[in-house]
Amino acid sequence: MDVIAKSRPETKPYWARCLAIVAVMTSGALLSGCMGGLDLFDDKVDTVRTSAVATSAERLTDEITVRNAVSSADLSHTAGNPIPWANSASGSAGVISTIAENRDTAGRTCRDFVTTKHSYQGIANYSGRTCLGSSGEWLLLAFDLQG
Secondary structure (H helix, E strand, O other): OOOOOOOOHHHOOOOHHHHHHHHHHHHHHHHHHHHHOOOOOOOOOOOOOOOOOOOOHHHHHHHHHHHHHHHHHHHHHEEEEEEEEEOOOHHHHHHHHEEEEEEOOOOOOOEEEOOOOOOOOEEEEEEEEEEEEEOOOEEEEEEOOOO
């Protein structure tokens, strides 16, 4: 009578034990590539750099993105509806809640706006002003963080 419920290694065939050892060694070799540079006895310190703090270039691209959204908005069709914007360069996004078109003292067409900015630093409210320049280009004159 053969006992088939035993799990002791000596009851398993030799080829099955070899296959298990090869499988463990292969998986160890493959996974060691995921842990490159792991040296438990090395006194060097690894550093990780993140872009958790926005650079001035990222802020500038956010301002340009908002300016473009405000200046290209068709106010007759938006009728006060929020306008979403997103900047793939910085990962920031937001919603322009209001845009009011008026003329400044120099007679230029200007648009005052209020927007949110969702970024890695959190959510913030901004107000701003963009005006149409003499060359036909919209200029961002203000983009201020609201407290």
